[in-house]
Amino acid sequence: MDWLSDYNPSVKPVFAQTLERWYEHHKRDLPWRHTNDPYRIWLSEIILQQTRVAQGRPYYERFVAAYPTVSDMARADERELLRLWQGLGYYSRARNLHQTARYVTLQLNGKFPETYDELLKMKGIGSYTAAAIASFAFGERVPVVDGNVYRVLARVFGITEDITTTKAKKTFATLAVELIQAADNPATYNQAIMEFGAIQCTPVAPDCLLCPLQQQCQAYLTGRQHLLPVKSKKAPVRERYFTYIVFRQNGKVAMQERIARDIWQNLYEFFLVEDEEPAVPLTRLAFPDPIAALLKKGVQTGVPVDMMQLLSHQRVRAWFYEIELPDNVDTPLPTGLQWYLTAEIDELPKPVLITNYLQRSLG
């Protein structure tokens, strides 16, 4: 192991109980803390993957209202589920949610897996989520290791390994298994260490002055809180340039589903041409024949709308051209593209970029 310095091994036996005690006094009142239903715990954990509590909470409330049980979710239409998920990002979570709900309902008689190993086999459930459900719903003594845990352990124990490496993940996982053994209650301890990371041992400006582990924390004792955990640089942001053609006729709009393994898979958008260069004029873009024909029959209304959407690893710049087709002209659409009424568009799952455009364009 790569330690910042020799840590005080006496912290290990008191670590878990110190956090459990801290938790009893500082825990937030969150809706998923009032249930032992593995379905609801699972739902909350999927929603909270890479997502802050404040952002995920309203989604959790809406999902529980729409699908009170796993069989309700299994019966749902996937498009409807994606529409509920709209705006939360990482949409594969929603697709996996539906797939696992169906599996549990149809193959497991509606009974959720009850152990870490069995939970791990479900689509969308990895080591973190399996540990969370196994401990919260079934009391299994398995540690959660999420972003909060990496931060808290790196600081308290002065671990300087790069947390993006496999070797470091193993280091933290091993330490986490050791620490949870001393917990009074594995579920409380897991909640406690994450809550502690979220509101006390925060990424920026941790509240070290009021920290119960202050005198045991290697990072604090050496003034290195802001340097831990060590996390190597991410890939640079990719620039992408989209030109959307918004065909309109008789109050309907032509939209299509994104099929490719790419951002926004299974969400809906307008006809799209992507280019390597920004702001390519319509006249210089290559269109398939059916689209070229439509462009010839229609008239451009207004000026192109220019919008930007920031993702974690991409910056999408999009130009929207509105083409109005005459009411009486027959307009066969190419495969995939379909006409939708405004009310129908509202029901479609869409990227925030598209929702923002519709908001601005239709009001």
Next chain:
DNA sequence: AAGGCGGGGAG
């Protein structure tokens, strides 16, 4: 082992 996948809030 590395890359891809959203969107938003905080500093």
Next chain:
DNA sequence: CTCCCAGCCTT
């Protein structure tokens, strides 16, 4: 601006 959030899947 930068960071990162109750991570997981695919290659």
